Amino acid sequence: MSDNTLLKPIRLGTLDLPNRVIMAPLTRQRAQQPGNIPHQLNATYYAQRANAGLIISEATQICAEGQGYAWTPGVHSAEQIAGWKLTTDAVHKAGGRIFMQLWHVGRISHTLLQPNGAAPVAPSAIQAKAECYVQEADGSHHKAPTSMPRALPTEELPGIVEAYAQGTRNAMEAGFDGVEVHAANGYLLDQFLCSDSNQRTDNYGGSVENRVRLVLEVVDAAVSTVGDSGRVGIRISPMGTFNGVDDANPLETFSHLIKELNSRQLAYLHVNKPDWVGGTYEGFDELLQALREQYTGQLILCGGMDASSGAEAIDSGLADVVAFGRPYIANPDLVARIQAGAEWNNINPATLYGGAEIGYTDYPTLNG
Ligand code: PHB
Numbered sequence: 075m076s077d078n079t080l081l082k083p084i085r086l087g088t089l090d091l092p093n094r095v096i097m098a099p100l101t102r103q104r105a106q107q108p109g110n111i112p113h114q115l116n117a118t119y120y121a122q123r124a125n126a127g128l129i130i131s132e133a134t135q136i137c138a139e140g141q142g143y144a145w146t147p148g149v150h151s152a153e154q155i156a157g158w159k160l161t162t163d164a165v166h167k168a169g170g171r172i173f174m175q176l177w178h179v180g181r182i183s184h185t186l187l188q189p190n191g192a193a194p195v196a197p198s199a200i201q202a203k204a205e206c207y208v209q210e211a212d213g214s215h216h217k218a219p220t221s222m223p224r225a226l227p228t229e230e231l232p233g234i235v236e237a238y239a240q241g242t243r244n245a246m247e248a249g250f251d252g253v254e255v256h257a258a259n260g261y262l263l264d265q266f267l268c269s270d271s272n273q274r275t276d277n278y279g280g281s282v283e284n285r286v287r288l289v290l291e292v293v294d295a296a297v298s299t300v301g302d303s304g305r306v307g308i309r310i311s312p313m314g315t316f317n318g319v320d321d322a323n324p325l326e327t328f329s330h331l332i333k334e335l336n337s338r339q340l341a342y343l344h345v346n347k348p349d350w351v352g353g354t355y356e357g358f359d360e361l362l363q364a365l366r367e368q369y370t371g372q373l374i375l376c377g378g379m380d381a382s383s384g385a386e387a388i389d390s391g392l393a394d395v396v397a398f399g400r401p402y403i404a405n406p407d408l409v410a411r412i413q414a415g416a417e418w419n420n421i422n423p424a425t426l427y428g429g430a431e432i433g434y435t436d437y438p439t440l441n442g
Contacts, residue, residue: 078385079094079388080094080095080384080385080388080396080412081093081094081095081409081412081413082094084127084395086127086304086341086342086372087252087302087303087304087305087340087341087372088302088305088341089171089251089341091127091171093125093126094127094394094395094396095125095126095384095396095398095412096126096128096129096130096376096396096397097123097126097130097397097398097402097408098376098397098399098402099130099133099175099254099256099309099399100399101427102119102132102403102426102427102434103145103146103427103428104116104119104145104428104430104434105145105147105148105157106157109151109153109154110135111147111153112147112157112158112160112161113160115431115434116147116157116160117163117164117165119435120161120165120172121161121164121167122406122407122435123170123402123406123408124164124169124170125407125408125410126170126402127395128171128172128251129171129172130173130174130254130307130344130397131161131172131173131174131175132146132175133146133261134147134148134174134175134176135148135149135150135178135179136148136149136150136177136178136238136240136241136244137237137241138150139188139192139194140177140179140262141179141183141187141188142182142183142207142261143206143207143427144187144207144208144209144428145428149176149241149245150237150240150241150244154244155244155248156248158245158249159248162249166249172250173250173252173253173254173305174241174248174252174253174254175253175254175256175309176241176242176253176255176296178237178256179206179261179262180194180195180223180265181194181195181196181202181223182194182202182204182260182317183206183221184206184218184220186218187206187208192224193221193222193224194220194223194224195224195226195230196223196224196226196262197273197278197279198272198273198274199222199223199224200270200271201219201220201223202260202271202317202318203318204219204220204260204318205217205219205220206220207427215428228276228277231278231288234288234292235288235291235292236295238255238292238295239295239298239299242296242299243299246299251305252300252304252341253300253305254308254344255293255296255306255309257289257309257310258310258314258346259311259316259317260311260316260317263288263292264311264314265319266278266285266288266289267289267321267327267328267331268285268320268321269285269323269327270319270321271320272285282326282327283330285327286330286334289331293306293308293335293338293340294338297338303338303339303340303341304341306340306341307340307343307344307374308335308343309346310328310331310345311346311347312328312345312358312362312365313348313358313361314348315348315353324361325365328361328365329364329368332365332368332369335371336368336369336370336371341371341372342373342374342394342395343372343373344373344397345362345365345375345376345393347376348377349377350376350377362392363392366391366392372394372395373393373394373395374394374395374396374397375395375396376396376397376399377399380401381411381412381415384398400421401418403421403426404418404420405418406437406439407439407440407441410440416440419438
């Protein structure tokens with residue numbers, strides 16, 4: 075037996091995990107077409123990784139408007155729910171646990187991806203300096219600048235919250251062990267949190283209390299739908315600028331959010347480091363330390379770690395659990411490798427998005 079910190083069991087919310095190695099949510103764009111339906115190939119991929127203490131699914135659109143990239147899976151049609159059952163059954167059969175990450179991209183989308191070619195929705199009508207991925211009518215596909223969004227009127231916000239509630243209901247029906255609210259990386263909820271993308275003058279913009287409001291309504295809707303706050307987590311990316319978001323005062327914004335989350339006793343707070351896409355973020359370590367001290371629940375940290383820095387993050391008290399993204403793509407047996415102190419396979423960037431088995435279910439394990 076190894077005494078590696080990463081291999082110690084932990085209780086997260088109302089879930090017992092055999093280790094502290096989380097599989098991070100990872101977009102792979104391999105849903106079956108047409109209909110963005112999860113299928114057997116996805117079930118095989120996730121089951122190969124059931125050694126994780128917890129798998130968090132790839133970001134999954136809760137409604138058609140929530141999609142920002144071609145071939146990402148949804149959880150809003152009967153076929154998608156049935157398709158996800160293949161994955162949850164396979165993961166459970168392999169001894170694992172899996173949450174679904176609930177996704178609405180907001181303005182990180184394109185008219186080609188939207189029902190009836192409509193404009194994507196956002197807190198304010200401000201175009202993101204970011205790209206999405208589209209498929210043309212002739213089948214060709216490519217990156218594209220995001221389209222100009224329309225600002226959501228206040229009257230439409232209850233419908234957004236209801237879409238998250240429905241997504242939660244569908245995820246639980248599909249057999250997930252819980253849900254993670256995606257409030258990170260410049261997607262819809264992060265667009266509401268960040269001062270630059272949220273220029274609203276109603277109760278959902280302006281002050282920090284207002285910018286945090288929609289996120290809390292979504293969290294509360296997810297909790298009441300699941301009926302167990304210990305099976306709901308949330309992911310944030312303080313100081314992150316991916317997808318063109320920018321917040322004038324991340325310490326103030328995220329401190330307020332955390333103060334509100336503390337009373338809700340969620341399964342966890344999942345923090346994605348801003349440098350996962352490269353770049354340097356002056357002051358992030360201090361910000362993380364401050365947020366860590368404020369949060370009274372369990373914290374998952376994700377971004378650019380290896381076995382030793384992951385264990386160090388836990389040993390130093392910065393995190394309770396760590397999540398691995400790209401390493402889990404390339405190493406289906408990541409926990410066994412940590413246990414054995416073995417080398418990790420390198421990722422092939424060419425097969426990250428789209429395609430089928432190659433670069434998805436064919437990464438070798440230690441046993442070949
Ligand atoms: C992506 O598809 O590039 C993507 C999706 C979700 C994230 C980050 C990136 O949180």
